[in-house]
Amino acid sequence: MNDIAGLPSRLAEIVEDFQLCEGSEKLELLLQYSESLPPLPDYLKGKEAQMEKVPECMTPVSVSAELQKGGMVFHFAVPEESPTVRGYAAIIAEGLRNATPEQVLSLPSDFYLTMGLQQVLTNQRLIGMAAVVAHVKRLALETMNS
Amino acid sequence: MNEGYAHPEYLVETDWVAVHLNMPDVRLVESDEDALLYETGHILGAVKVDWFTTLQDPLRRDFISKAEFEKLCSQLGIANRTTIIFYGDKNNWFACYAFWLFTYYGHPRLRIMNGGRQKWTQEGRQMIRDIPIYAATEYHAKNPNRKIRAFREDVFRQLTRRLPLIDVRSPGEYSGELLHMPNYPQEGAMRGGHIVGAINIPWSQAINPENGTFKSASELRQLYQSQVIQPDNKIIAYCRIGERSSHTWFVLKYLLGYPDVRNYDGSWTEWGNLVGAPIEKETNK
Numbered sequence: 001m002n003d004i005a006g007l008p009s010r011l012a013e014i015v016e017d018f019q020l021c022e023g024s025e026k027l028e029l030l031l032q033y034s035e036s037l038p039p040l041p042d043y044l045k046g047k048e049a050q051m052e053k054v055p056e057c058m059t060p061v062s063v064s065a066e067l068q069k070g071g072m073v074f075h076f077a078v079p080e081e082s083p084t085v086r087g088y089a090a091i092i093a094e095g096l097r098n099a100t101p102e103q104v105l106s107l108p109s110d111f112y113l114t115m116g117l118q119q120v121l122t123n124q125r126l127i128g129m130a131a132v133v134a135h136v137k138r139l140a141l142e143t144m145n146s
Numbered sequence: 147m148n149e150g151y152a153h154p155e156y157l158v159e160t161d162w163v164a165v166h167l168n169m170p171d172v173r174l175v176e177s178d179e180d181a182l183l184y185e186t187g188h189i190l191g192a193v194k195v196d197w198f199t200t201l202q203d204p205l206r207r208d209f210i211s212k213a214e215f216e217k218l219c220s221q222l223g224i225a226n227r228t229t230i231i232f233y234g235d236k237n238n239w240f241a242c243y244a245f246w247l248f249t250y251y252g253h254p255r256l257r258i259m260n261g262g263r264q265k266w267t268q269e270g271r272q273m274i275r276d277i278p279i280y281a282a283t284e285y286h287a288k289n290p291n292r293k294i295r296a297f298r299e300d301v302f303r304q305l306t307r308r309l310p311l312i313d314v315r316s317p318g319e320y321s322g323e324l325l326h327m328p329n330y331p332q333e334g335a336m337r338g339g340h341i342v343g344a345i346n347i348p349w350s351q352a353i354n355p356e357n358g359t360f361k362s363a364s365e366l367r368q369l370y371q372s373q374v375i376q377p378d379n380k381i382i383a384y385c386r387i388g389e390r391s392s393h394t395w396f397v398l399k400y401l402l403g404y405p406d407v408r409n410y411d412g413s414w415t416e417w418g419n420l421v422g423a424p425i426e427k428e429t430n431k
Contacts, residue, residue, distance in 0.1 A: 031182050081235060081263070083182035121181055122198045 004114060008103050011095030011111070018115035027120050034087035036094070040075055048077045054128075054135050059085045061132065065139035071098030072143065074136060084121065088112075088129040092136060104140035107133060150363030152403020156396075157360070158231055158257045160266050167191050173228050173280075177244035178235040178263070187273035189233070189266065193222045193280070197240050197389065201247055209411075215251045216285045223280020226254070233259035233266070237353045239393055246392035246409055250295060252288025258396065264358035294395070296382045296408035298416060298423075301341065304382050305424065310375055311344035312383045314394045315414065319386065320346040322427040335418025341384070342424040345373050349390040352397045366402055377404045384410035384417070 004012040014033075021029050044051065044064055051062035059082035064075045074096060076089035096104055112129045151157065158166075166172050167190055174192035176184045184194040195201060200218065203210055210218065224230060230248060234241035238258055248256050259266070267273065296304075304311060318324040322338035340346070351369055352361055360366070375381060381404060383391040388411025395409040417423050 027182060027185070031185050034182060034186075080186075081183060081267075082180055083186050084180045087182065120199055125181065 004111075006106065006108075007111060008096055008099040008107075010097060011091075011099075011107075014091055014095050015111065015115050018117065021116075023119065026115070026117060030087035030091075030117070031083060033090040033094070034083040037076060037078065037086045037090040038093070040077055044075055044077075051075075051077065052135050052139055054131050059128075061085060061089065061128075063089070063132070063135055063139065065136070065143060067101075067143055068098070070100060072096060072101055072104055072140060073098070074139070084125060085128060088132055092129075092132055096136065101140040101144045105137055105144075107137065151401045152363075153400045156257055156400040157260045159260050160269055160271065163189065163231060163233075163259050163266075164271060171225075171228055172231060173222065173224050174231045174233065174259075175222070175244060176234055176263075177232055177240040179240050180235055183235055183263070185275070185277075187275055190272060190274050191278050192233075193278065195222075195244050197243055201244065209247055209250070212251060212287045212290065215247075216287045219253075219285035219287070220282045223283055224253075224285060225283040226286060228283075229255040229257065231257045231259050233262045235263045237264070237350060237358045237393070238262040239349075240389060242393040242396045243389040246294065246395060250291050252291055261357050261359040268357060293406075294399075294408055296384075296410035298410075298412055298420065300408065301382060301384075301410055301417070304380070305341070305343060307380075308343070309380045310382075311341050312373075312375065312381060312391075312394060313340045313344040313346050314349040314383055314385045314391045315340075315346070316348055317346060319414070320344075322425075335415050337418045337425055339418070339425040339427040340414075341417055342426045344384075344426075345375070347373055347375075347394070349385065349393045352394065360397065360401060363401065366397060370398065370402065377402065379404070380406045380408075382408045382410050384413040386414045387411070388413045 004015050007015065018026055018029060048062045051064040054061040054063060059079060062077040066073050074093045076093055078086040078089050110130065112126060118126055163174070167174060174189050175195055176188050176192045177195050177197065178184060181196060201209060230253065232241040232245050241258055241262055245256050245258055313320050320340045324338065347369065352366060354361055381398060383394045385391040388409055391409050391413065395407050398404045398407045
């Protein structure tokens with residue numbers, strides 16, 4: 001359950017922060033992340049339709065990736081009225097920032113279980129997070145192949 | 147606007163809420179699908195209930211018990227005489243679920259804010275982040291009102307008597323193409339389809355999408371009566387876990403005034419897992 005070995009270092013730190021929180025503190029932390037989600041960079045504004053969609057989330061979620069100096073940078077578009085999903089997106093964007101495509105691909109798809117969010121969110125909401133991870137991996141694979 | 151509803155007193159408009167939100171005998175309760183939305187801003191004075199962490203028993207598959215419900219109301223500063231106004235995101239989906247549960251435990255004065263969060267924010271009304279604290283009350287719940295809740299035995303009895311069942315899920319879930327709600331994977335069942343004989347009237351058809359308010363009485367009447375649902379029928383509504391069907395339950399019981407409507411909260415996640423339960427997959431009614 002507490003295995004964070006092998007996660008990119010910033011993501012491992014985030015997971016540890018969540019592990020140290022109890023109950024509603026986990027939600028408070030997730031809310032802080034949802035508020036930290038950066039806006040789309042100018043080149044993607046208004047182009048959400050061309051970004052990768054995450055259809056598994058009921059909320060319209062789009063993600064795009066770019067490679068900066070060998071590291072991945074992910075950009076997310078998530079509506080303001082879905083802070084829970086914004087929170088996941090922000091954790092993934094921040095936790096995977098500058099990770100190599102190989103590191104992204106080797107991410108266990110259920111790493112979020114180690115954060116203990118299942119205590120405060122229903123399992124099916126967490127599945128949305130697994131879906132975001134799956135789409136992020138797809139973009140990493142595309143980056144490696146391009 | 148509310149003309150023609152059977153019990154318009156169960157709805158309040160945003161204008162009314164804006165004027166009455168400070169009244170001591172009125173308590174606003176936000177109930178959302180999104181677990182964090184309340185924390186990002188809510189109506190002044192509103193408290194939060196969360197359908198998963200507040201209203202569900204943490205161990206058994208059931209709602210909180212009567213004693214736990216009394217404790218919850220006490221903590222939220224709700225007294226037996228308090229008028230509770232529910233509102234929430236996604237067309238008041240979980241606001242109706244909370245309304246149903248509070249009806250189950252017999253709270254007498256319950257309302258839904260028509261349009262929910264969507265209309266309130268569209269109108270540019272104030273949202274704040276301060277979480278109010280109210281003095282604890284002494285609250286006495288009534289015994290559960292079984293007349294609004296269907297168990298699986300009631301559904302079997304409904305089938306034997308050939309009385310109507312309304313499946314309020316999406317057409318794909320009803321037909322069995324999907325084992326779960328679109329975009330909510332793994333909240334599903336072993337089998338896809340619907341309860342034999344159930345007709346499909348998706349819950350969100352009762353809503354005006356542009357502002358999240360309920361459709362007019364005549365539109366609602368047409369929606370349900372054209373599907374052979376008559377007011378004097380005993381009706382059972384179900385969905386996947388009983389939340390979307392509590393929305394339809396509210397519409398039929400209070401807006402159209404059908405006297406005997408029950409919500410089968412076991413819903414598809416019970417029926418679709420139940421050994422031997424009769425299921426259909428065809429989409430034609």
